[in-house]
Amino acid sequence: MLWPLASLLTAVLATLFAGWLVDQVLQRLAARRPDAPVWGLLRRCRVPLQLVLLAALLLAARPVHRVLHSDDAAVRHGVLLVLIASLGWLSVRVLAAVLEAFLSRYETVTEDASRVRRVRTQLGLVRRVGSAAVWTVTVGALLLTFDTMRTVGTSLLASAGVIGIIAGIAAQSALGNFFAGLQIAFSDTVRIGDTVVVDGQQGTVEEITLSYLVLRLWDYRRLVVPVSYFVARPYENWTRRDPGLLGWALLHLDHRTPVDELRAELERHLAGSELWDGREWSLTVTDTTPSTIVVRAAMTARDPDTTAALRLAAREHLLAYLRDHHPEALPRVRTEQDRTEQDRP
Known part of the structure; x- marks a missing residue:
């Protein structure tokens, strides 16, 4: 009994030491290569790596069945299940670390914010699709370790065509959102961080999944929209090519307004404002009514939020x-009485 316990304890200690050793190596690599964030991100894989090593050692040494007084086949099957699940967990962690490291590296070498948002959106969907594929394969491998599942497998494959048709009809909406999410990710129509207008609601794209898209509205509410919406219907994307926008403010003023002086004052105000990007500005009379004129002040800023703040301040x-x-330039209601009415008795 002492030898199985010693073997089990040795396997556990070896696993802990191997995990600690790998973590120390990755930590030193991250310190030496701060420009390569993949080493620091791979440290998140320590726990699943230790489970994989422990399960592999237990399958090789087989000391567990004597300690637990269990059947050898049952114990080996349980350890095999742990090994397969741990491999799936480790693969998902490695995939996430590599993709996140690639994005971090890309952000440091690219100054174009639109390209960074596009790559972030694409890598996010690639991570979700890859994780779903890994877990699907992992669950399939776990099920195939059972004899009953292998026996039923032949009949399931025979009826796979009918089941596929039924599942396709039942999951038509889900599949449509899935392919719409892939189309959005790689067609570069909308990205994380873009400012869009959906059914009159302006918001910033906060999250894109394979089935829905989350918009953060101006009052911090979240609007959840199916991704198929952005494929089948028109919408406004204010930051697809250039995050800069032209904002404008309308003023209803009296006809006696000195437009030239107002235009000069707007120029002085924009020159001293940190919100203006220095590209364009204008002040023009766009319309007139019997009692007022409509003056439009237009100005540009570097992003939608700054544009909104700039036009309100202007x-x-x-x-x-x-x-x-x-x-005298402010609008007023005139109530002058007609002289002919004053002369009447």
Whole structure:
């Protein structure tokens, strides 16, 4: 009885030592190569790696059945299940670490924000598809270790065609979202971080999965939209090519408004503002009514959030300028009485 216990203890200690040794090696590699984040990310694989090593040692030494007083075949089958599941877990962790390291490296060498968002979206979907494929294979391998599943396998394969047709009809919506998610990822129509408008709701793309897309709205609510929506319907993407936008603010003013002075004041305000990107600006009269004129102040900024803040600040500044220097330019309701009515008895 002492020899099986010693063998089991040796296997556990060897597994712990191997995990510690691999972690130390990865830690030193990460310190020597800070520009290669893959070594630091691979340290997350320590636990599944230790489970794989322990299961492999137990299958090779076979000391467990004597300690547990169990049937040898049952114990080996249980250890084999642990080994297969641990291999699947390790594969998913390695895939996630490699993809995340590639993205981190890409972000350091690429200055184009739109390309970074596109690669982040594509790698996110690749990670989800790869993880789903690994777990599917893992579950299949686990089931095939049972004799009953291998016996039923022949009949299942014979009826696979009919089952596939039925499953395809039942999961038509899910499959449509799945392929729509792949199309979005690799067609570069919408990416994580893009500002889009869906059914009048403006939001920032926060997450893209194989079935739905999450938008963060201006008031921090989350709008969950099926990914098939972005394939079948039109929508606005404000940051697909260039995150910069042209914002505008409308002012309804009196006809006596000094437009030239207002235009000069807008130029001075934008020159001293940190929100303006220095590209474009304008102030023009776009419409007139019997009582007012419509003045449009347009200006550019580096991203949608900054554009919104800039146009709000510009509107407040122009109104305050007119109130302090040209109060006659603010719209008012005239109630002048007709002279002919005053002469009547």
